[in-house]
Amino acid sequence: MKKHDFGYFFHEGLSNMFSHGFMSFAAVGITVACLLIMGTFTLVAVNADANLRELESENEIVAFVDESYSDAQARALQSRIEEIPNVASATFISKEEATEDFKDRYPDEPMFDDLDPEILRDRFAIHLDDLKLTGKTKEAVEQVDGIVKVNANEEVSNGFIALRNIATVVCVALIAILLIVSMFIISNTIKLTTFDRRDEIAIMRMVGATNGFIRWPFVYEGFLIGVFSAVIAFLLQWMLYGAVASGIDNSSTIQLVSVIPFSQMWIPVAAVFAGAGILIGIGGSLTAIRRFLQV
Amino acid sequence: MIRLTDVEMQYPNGVQAIRGISMTIEDGEFVFMVGPSGSGKSTIIKLLTAEVEPTAGRIMINGFSVNNIAERQIPYMRRTVGVIFQDFRLIEKKSVYENLAFAMRAVGSPSKTIKNRIGYVLELVGLENKARRLPSELSGGEQQRVAIARALVNNPNTIIADEPTGNLDPGRSLEIMTLLEKINELGTTMVVVTHEKDLVNRFSKRVVALENGKIVGDSTGFGYFGGAKSEKA
Numbered sequence: 443m444k445k446h447d448f449g450y451f452f453h454e455g456l457s458n459m460f461s462h463g464f465m466s467f468a469a470v471g472i473t474v475a476c477l478l479i480m481g482t483f484t485l486v487a488v489n490a491d492a493n494l495r496e497l498e499s500e501n502e503i504v505a506f507v508d509e510s511y512s513d514a515q516a517r518a519l520q521s522r523i524e525e526i527p528n529v530a531s532a533t534f535i536s537k538e539e540a541t542e543d544f545k546d547r548y549p550d551e552p553m554f555d556d557l558d559p560e561i562l563r564d565r566f567a568i569h570l571d572d573l574k575l576t577g578k579t580k581e582a583v584e585q586v587d588g589i590v591k592v593n594a595n596e597e598v599s600n601g602f603i604a605l606r607n608i609a610t611v612v613c614v615a616l617i618a619i620l621l622i623v624s625m626f627i628i629s630n631t632i633k634l635t636t637f638d639r640r641d642e643i644a645i646m647r648m649v650g651a652t653n654g655f656i657r658w659p660f661v662y663e664g665f666l667i668g669v670f671s672a673v674i675a676f677l678l679q680w681m682l683y684g685a686v687a688s689g690i691d692n693s694s695t696i697q698l699v700s701v702i703p704f705s706q707m708w709i710p711v712a713a714v715f716a717g718a719g720i721l722i723g724i725g726g727s728l729t730a731i732r733r734f735l736q737v
Numbered sequence: 738m739i740r741l742t743d744v745e746m747q748y749p750n751g752v753q754a755i756r757g758i759s760m761t762i763e764d765g766e767f768v769f770m771v772g773p774s775g776s777g778k779s780t781i782i783k784l785l786t787a788e789v790e791p792t793a794g795r796i797m798i799n800g801f802s803v804n805n806i807a808e809r810q811i812p813y814m815r816r817t818v819g820v821i822f823q824d825f826r827l828i829e830k831k832s833v834y835e836n837l838a839f840a841m842r843a844v845g846s847p848s849k850t851i852k853n854r855i856g857y858v859l860e861l862v863g864l865e866n867k868a869r870r871l872p873s874e875l876s877g878g879e880q881q882r883v884a885i886a887r888a889l890v891n892n893p894n895t896i897i898a899d900e901p902t903g904n905l906d907p908g909r910s911l912e913i914m915t916l917l918e919k920i921n922e923l924g925t926t927m928v929v930v931t932h933e934k935d936l937v938n939r940f941s942k943r944v945v946a947l948e949n950g951k952i953v954g955d956s957t958g959f960g961y962f963g964g965a966k967s968e969k970a
């Protein structure tokens with residue numbers, strides 16, 4: 443063998459695949475299912491993570507200062523708060539600023555127009571490094587003398603954290619199981635072809651074909667099953683994601699969640715599907731032909 | 738050249754099929770191998786194609802040392818030896834032409850070479866008009882000619898045939914044997930296993946007789962069986 447006869451191996455692999463239409467169909471089906479489940483959970487995890495990051499950057503916890511503190515005393519607390527681990531920054535907001543803010547937020551409510559600043563307290567807007575530690579950081583901030591109350595949006599961030607964690611765990615477990623199942627099915631499909639072709643293999647070996655030459659068509663068969671699966675899974679994933687995303691966008695109750703549009707993710711999704719599909723396909727074919735090819 | 742030196746072969750189940758065989762077959766020779774059933778004829782062929790390994794002794798074939806050959810060298814050794822079996826072993830769903838092309842492609846021959854070579858070989862075996870037939874559309878003798886063409890198609894130095902006429906009537910057998918003689922005269926070393934005495938007696942060739950895994954006779958000339966023997970020096 444001087445060079446790799448791509449056309450020949452490709453053709454042989456393809457005809458192998460169609461010689462067992464049903465088995466190949468089953469192998470493609472299970473691989474598509476594997477990729478879809480993998481893709482769906484990964485996309486959920488990615489979205490949960492993105493929402494979490496958004497919360498992390500936007501959401502702040504608010505620490506209210508004791509009313510008896512003067513403006514200067516209140517501002518002095520800033521360095522104390524910033525010393526607390528996990529606090530990224532603390533921004534002082536005076537009563538007056540808070541009042542303006544409040545009025546701006548409800549411009550249509552004239553009853554707030556002449557709100558007395560003394561009703562509101564001085565406060566710090568605190569950004570955190572890690573939202574997972576919100577609870578602890580909140581407690582630490584509460585310990586600071588002069589801070590009377592801390593508001594944190596714990597429920598929302600905990601929800602996203604849980605979602606992300608569940609999606610990650612389910613994702614890893616399912617991927618592991620499904621990878622093995624699809625590889626097993628592909629491997630059996632290809633074993634069937636090698637069994638069908640045992641006479642041809644014996645003749646190839648007799649006339650002096652190298653192991654590589656004998657193997658390649660089966661590797662291509664696995665590769666093709668993988669590629670077909672990846673393409674189908676990608677299209678299905680696209681449709682599924684689009685449907686779920688528009689469902690969430692149109693729903694008034696899940697306003698809090700923002701969905702990353704598929705157009706921003708299709709390249710990595712396609713790449714991962716293609717990579718995983720090809721890996722499963724070639725892995726399956728290699729396990730199928732490993733044993734039968736002793737000289 | 739083929740050289741066996743003190744070769745022994747024991748199958749994994751304990752059967753001692755070859756019990757110390759030494760012999761040399763020069764390039765261009767024609768050798769019949771005869772002997773009763775179970776005497777070890779097919780085992781020698783399996784040794785010569787590296788299908789089994791000797792348990793003792795040394796085997797050299799066309800420059801390859803079969804005992805300590807690297808696994809990846811075995812295909813290249815096999816390309817120097819064409820093999821023919823009693824049961825033809827053609828691919829039933831491929832035409833005559835495709836069967837030959839398959840054997841050539843398996844060793845990486847380019848399409849153009851394949852076309853030219855198959856034309857030549859089919860003419861040599863007298864099947865130039867049956868290239869498009871399936872094996873099932875040919876007589877036994879014709880199928881064996883296809884198998885011979887396939888053994889020849891990669892231009893091996895040696896052809897080894899295990900009972901090539903075992904499935905054929907006497908008329909066809911003689912034709913096949915005559916064809917093998919013709920191929921040998923064109924320069925290919927020929928090793929033919931058979932137990933058809935009449936057939937062997939029709940040719941004046943070297944005859945190696947095996948019995949119970951040993952060589953019990955090695956002579957050249959007509960009438961090995963029963964007739965006058967001329968012991969080979």
Ligand SMILES: Nc1ncnc2c1ncn2[C@@H]1O[C@H](COP(=O)(O)OP(=O)(O)OP(=O)(O)O)[C@@H](O)[C@H]1O
Pocket residue numbers: 748749750752753754772773774775776777778779780781932
């Ligand atoms: N694969 C095998 N495993 C175990 N023993 C074997 C195997 N093949 C052959 N034998 C034994 O080795 C001995 C030689 O067998 P071999 O096939 O070489 O005989 P042969 O001379 O070709 O016989 P025949 O004329 O019947 O073809 C026999 O005793 C046979 O039973």
Ligand SMILES: [Mg+2]
Pocket residue numbers: 778779780899
């Ligand atoms: Mg035999």
